[in-house]
Amino acid sequence: MSATLPRGAVVARAWTDLGDAVAPLSNGAGRPLTRTVKLILDPLVLRPVQHPEFAAGPMAPEPADALRDRIHAAGPVLAATAAWFVALKKERRRLRITDGNPQDLYFQRCFELATEHGRPGADSAAIAAAVLAEVHTSDGPTVTGLRGYLTDAANVGELTRLIDSVWATFTAPRPAPVPFPTADFLATCATAPDQGLFSALVSGGAGTEGAAELDRPRAALAHGLTDRDLPARPVLGRSASKGNLPKPFDRSIMERLFAPLTNTFLRAVLAEVPALVRQEITRSAGPWQLGDEVSRVLMVLGREASTGLVGGAAGGAAARLRSRWEREAYVHRALRMPSAVPPEVRADVHDVRAAYLRRLWVRVHGRELRQETVTADQVWDVLDGVLRSVILDQRDRLRSALEREAMA
Amino acid sequence: MRVSRDAVGDWPEWPENTALVEAAGAVLAWDVLGGDPVPAARIDDPERAAEWLWEIYGAAADGVLGGATDVTVPAEGDWRVRDACRALAQLNWVEAWWPASVPAGVPAVDVVVLRAERAVLTSTVEHLLDDPDAVTRALASVVLPPVPALAEQVSALAEDYGVSLSAAVPARAGYALAAGGIGSSAGTTVLTGSSTVDWALVPAGVVDAGAPADWAVVRRQGTTVLEVSVAPGPRPGPRLAARFADVDVSLSEVDALGRLTGSAPVPPSVLLLPPDRRAVTVYAPDFAAPTAPDPGAEARRAALIAYARTRSGASDATLTERTAQ
Numbered sequence: 001m002s003a004t005l006p007r008g009a010v011v012a013r014a015w016t017d018l019g020d021a022v023a024p025l026s027n028g029a030g031r032p033l034t035r036t037v038k039l040i041l042d043p044l045v046l047r048p049v050q051h052p053e054f055a056a057g058p059m060a061p062e063p064a065d066a067l068r069d070r071i072h073a074a075g076p077v078l079a080a081t082a083a084w085f086v087a088l089k090k091e092r093r094r095l096r097i098t099d100g101n102p103q104d105l106y107f108q109r110c111f112e113l114a115t116e117h118g119r120p121g122a123d124s125a126a127i128a129a130a131v132l133a134e135v136h137t138s139d140g141p142t143v144t145g146l147r148g149y150l151t152d153a154a155n156v157g158e159l160t161r162l163i164d165s166v167w168a169t170f171t172a173p174r175p176a177p178v179p180f181p182t183a184d185f186l187a188t189c190a191t192a193p194d195q196g197l198f199s200a201l202v203s204g205g206a207g208t209e210g211a212a213e214l215d216r217p218r219a220a221l222a223h224g225l226t227d228r229d230l231p232a233r234p235v236l237g238r239s240a241s242k243g244n245l246p247k248p249f250d251r252s253i254m255e256r257l258f259a260p261l262t263n264t265f266l267r268a269v270l271a272e273v274p275a276l277v278r279q280e281i282t283r284s285a286g287p288w289q290l291g292d293e294v295s296r297v298l299m300v301l302g303r304e305a306s307t308g309l310v311g312g313a314a315g316g317a318a319a320r321l322r323s324r325w326e327r328e329a330y331v332h333r334a335l336r337m338p339s340a341v342p343p344e345v346r347a348d349v350h351d352v353r354a355a356y357l358r359r360l361w362v363r364v365h366g367r368e369l370r371q372e373t374v375t376a377d378q379v380w381d382v383l384d385g386v387l388r389s390v391i392l393d394q395r396d397r398l399r400s401a402l403e404r405e406a407m408a
Numbered sequence: 409m410r411v412s413r414d415a416v417g418d419w420p421e422w423p424e425n426t427a428l429v430e431a432a433g434a435v436l437a438w439d440v441l442g443g444d445p446v447p448a449a450r451i452d453d454p455e456r457a458a459e460w461l462w463e464i465y466g467a468a469a470d471g472v473l474g475g476a477t478d479v480t481v482p483a484e485g486d487w488r489v490r491d492a493c494r495a496l497a498q499l500n501w502v503e504a505w506w507p508a509s510v511p512a513g514v515p516a517v518d519v520v521v522l523r524a525e526r527a528v529l530t531s532t533v534e535h536l537l538d539d540p541d542a543v544t545r546a547l548a549s550v551v552l553p554p555v556p557a558l559a560e561q562v563s564a565l566a567e568d569y570g571v572s573l574s575a576a577v578p579a580r581a582g583y584a585l586a587a588g589g590i591g592s593s594a595g596t597t598v599l600t601g602s603s604t605v606d607w608a609l610v611p612a613g614v615v616d617a618g619a620p621a622d623w624a625v626v627r628r629q630g631t632t633v634l635e636v637s638v639a640p641g642p643r644p645g646p647r648l649a650a651r652f653a654d655v656d657v658s659l660s661e662v663d664a665l666g667r668l669t670g671s672a673p674v675p676p677s678v679l680l681l682p683p684d685r686r687a688v689t690v691y692a693p694d695f696a697a698p699t700a701p702d703p704g705a706e707a708r709r710a711a712l713i714a715y716a717r718t719r720s721g722a723s724d725a726t727l728t729e730r731t732a733q
């Protein structure tokens with residue numbers, strides 16, 4: 001018998017003890033759904049932030065027992081959560097709602113309902129309908145509103161002058177006399193993120209300083225962030241299409257804001273159009289064309305970690321990214337993916353680092369718009385998730401290029 | 409099983425034998441011909457893998473992660489999750505390598521059934537997969553399958569994930585090929601031969617996996633012509649070509665037997681090629697570049713065809729394999 005157990009095993013066994021009552025929150029193997037863990041168990045039941053002994057990793061017998069007790073104690077509220085989820089899905093079907101992922105949208109609401117009302121009772125349909133009405137009210141700015149605002153003659157002159165003035169006053173950051181300890185943070189960010197070091201990078205302006213070289217000719221181009229020799233000030237823009245966006249620095253204000261506005265459930269948290277547009281204009285003239293130092297630090301960390309993708313010595317985060325990229329080579333062969341790459345995907349495959357930095361920029365930009373920050377212990381998830389997303393996107397594009405070819 | 413720093417067991421030697429699952433922090437692989445229920449693994453993130461590795465190796469997971477060089481995976485245990493992973497891996501293999509062939513007697517699988525079954529299995533083991541959106545991604549290509557029980561299952565799943573399934577069957581690719589063309593009767597056939605097709609050079613289902621490509625060198629009206637033909641598979645479409653010596657032939661026509669065919673002039677010197685160089689390599693130019701044949705590959709393909717023939721009646725077969733026709 002070993003002294004420690006993986007947290008996954010402890011959770012799985014405790015979950016199994018809860019039986020069929022939590023089946024709506026479980027997958028076919030009887031384990032809690034990915035989103036059950038992410039949206040309910042972690043943030044609402046186990047709360048590893050307050051209880052570090054419940055964090056992922058090997059668990060000694062004592063905290064393992066405590067974790068099991070905690071899940072058992074939450075059994076009734078979890079069973080009620082599951083019952084509310086069933087009630088909400090039933091109401092959703094009755095109302096013919098098809099938008100959004102029910103798990104993402106309702107799980108935490110169901111936990112709230114379970115805490116407040118216990119199991120669904122006679123009035124459950126009415127309560128469910130009220131919750132659905134609330135969740136599915138599309139608040140927030142819309143694409144139509146954005147287009148109207150950006151093309152309204154009353155605004156165009158003023159907004160264009162704003163672009164000119166923020167770009168005119170922009171001064172390129174200067175390289176710091178002493179390099180920031182980004183490598184030290186990356187060395188352990190996947191396993192033991194150093195909170196203090198991350199705060200120091202942010203407060204010391206490591207992200208801003210790291211943008212210094214982007215104003216040299218072709219530097220931003222080499223980063224994959226623009227097709228121009230030097231980034232130019234953005235235009236306001238009149239239209240945008242999701243499948244055909246230019247590189248991040250070449251996007252109009254319309255194009256920068258378009259994608260986040262198309263997600264009905266995320267746009268509710270965005271600022272109203274006039275503020276959103278002004279913030280975006282200011283952002284466009286900032287280092288990395290981002291507004292928040294945390295985002296800029298992430299760009300610098302991503303740039304450094306992604307060197308592992310193109311050879312060179314690699315340790316820490318860079319070595320991990322490289323091993324993911326290398327594993328793609330044999331996965332690719334085993335899945336019988338094409339070895340000839342169609343022209344539209346070629347640039348991304350051959351310059352994976354540029355594709356990586358582009359995707360990272362889009363991620364952190366979206367987080368800025370939603371005013372979500374990234375903490376030290378989330379950095380590795382972001383850096384790793386971006387590469388996974390680049391790889392899966394490349395596969396999807398290779399497959400669809402093949403299918404188009406087959407239909408041609 | 410042998411364990412090294414980041415690998416467990418023996419990784420399948422050939423891509424076409426590999427059934428894999430991309431899990432969080434590790435890739436699991438079974439050799440479809442091996443029959444071992446316990447997979448090999450390549451671990452790239454031990455911390456993430458630790459959360460679920462016990463589902464696959466039981467008590468041996470501790471040794472795997474603890475630096476042991478050899479572990480014994482217990483036979484007894486609750487292996488339902490591992491079996492579900494095995495089935496998902498099998499479907500990944502079927503999608504990539506299923507060797508449908510009329511002459512070899514391997515029925516074609518229904519891609520619609522395959523995708524629906526895969527979405528269901530993906531959801532079963534969602535908790536250990538690398539892609540947090542694996543289920544939504546798997547559902548994206550699903551249309552309602554013609555198997556009522558599976559259709560019901562996948563509909564419920566789609567509802568849980570807020571994905572709208574389409575009931576329509578996607579239009580099959582028609583033959584965009586000109587019929588007739590080769591006058592095999594005309595001219596004098598000087599040399600003939602056949603070569604099997606390297607599966608890695610064409611997309612799945614495009615050519616018959618068990619039928620060879622036939623070639624002939626024909627003298628016709630004072631010129632020497634190379635003719636090549638190959639039987640299409642259940643999902644033809646992407647353009648094909650064949651390389652013989654240094655000559656490329658586009659297989660853009662269909663002959664009277666329904667085979668994909670084409671011809672190209674060749675210098676008379678091809679007749680002087682040593683026998684071992686008289687081989688034709690069929691490939692899809694948008695998929696792969698032609699490569700020299702691997703001498704052992706033909707036997708490996710034959711073994712996989714023999715394996716696939718047994719699958720419709722195998723007790724551990726997926727629904728997709730059992731409903732192939």
